[in-house]
Amino acid sequence: TSAREQLSEEKTALLATQQDLENQLSSLEQDRIALQATRASLQTEVAGLIAARQQLTEEKSELAQELAGATLERKQLSGEKAALSDELAGVTAESTIQQEQLAESEGLREQLALDLTDLNSALMSLQAEQSRLIMAYETQAQDQAAVTNARDALLQERDVLADQINALEVTRGSLRVEVSALREEMSGLVRSTVSTERALEESQLVGEELTARLAETALEYKLTKEELAYLRAQYTDEVAAFAKERELLAATHKEELDILRERHSDLESKYNRLVRPARSAVGRFVVEVRFWKEGDLRRYSLRPEAGVENSVGESELHQELTTLKARYGDKLYTKVMPDDNSLTHGEAWRFTNKILNRYDYYYQN
Structure with missing residues (x-):
C-alpha cells in the first residue's frame, strides 16, 4: 500500500512535470516564431543596408567627379578674378567720369524740377478752367431744361388762355352793357350828391342867418343874459340839427358811392382783363397773404412759396410785401386769402383790392 501511494x-509529480514541460514547449514555440519574425x-534591414552602401558608393564616385570639376572651376575663377581686377580699374576710372556727368545731370534735374x-x-490753372467750363456747361444745360419746361408750360397756358379768351369774349358784351349802366348810375348818384351838398350849404347859410338874427335880436331888445343864453342854445340846437342832418346825408351818400365805386372798380377790372392775358402764377414768385379777425383784433400772416407761414402785424405785412416787390418786381404773385367766416x-x-393794387404784378400796369 505504501508503494502504491508512493507511485x-x-x-x-510526473504529470505536473509533464504540464510544466508542455508549457515550456509552448513558450519556446512562441519564442521561435518571434525569432523567425x-x-x-533583420534580413530586410541587411538588404536595405546593402542597397544603401551601393548608393553611397555611387555618390562617392559622383562627389569625386564634382571635386575634380570644382578644382577646374577654381582655376577658371582665379583667371576670371584677375580679369575682373583689370576691369575694376577701368570701371573706377569710368565711375569718376560718370560722377562728373552726374553732377551735370543734377543741375539739369533741378532745372527740370x-x-x-x-x-x-499751368496744369492746375487749366484744370480749374476746365472745371469752371464744366460747371458753366451744366448750368447752361439746367437753364436750357428750365427754359424747355417753361416753354411747355407756356404752351399749355396759351391753350388754356385761348379757351378762357373765347369764353370771356362771350361775356364781354354783357359786361360792357353793365359797365355803361353802372356809369350812368354813378353819374346820377354824383348829381344827387352835388344836390345834397348844395342843400347842406343852404342849411349852413340858414344857420348863419339865424345866428346873425340872434345877434340883431339881442341888440334890439337888450335881452338879459339868461334870455340870450336861452336863445343861443335854441338856435345852436337848430344849427347842430342842420349839421347832423348834413352829416347823415353825406354819410348815406358816401356809403352808396363807396359801394358803387367798389362795383364799378370790380367790373372795370374784369372788363380790362378781357383784353389782357389771364393772371397766372407760372414762372412767378408766389406769396400767400392771409387776413382774419379775432374779435376786434386784425390778424395777418405771410407764407412765401414753399416756405413757413409767419404771423405779422399790419405794418410788418406791408414792409415784407414792399421788400418782396422790390426784389421780384413784375414776378411777384400775391395770393390773397381773406377769412370769409x-x-x-x-x-x-x-383788403384784397388793396394788396393786389399795391403789390401784385398783374395790377401794376
Missing part, C-alpha cells in the same frame, strides 16, 4: 505521488526583419513746377501750376364781404374785398 501515485510520483505519477502526480525578427530574422526576417523748376520747369515741372511751372508746368504743374370772420370778415364781412366789404372788409375782405377792400
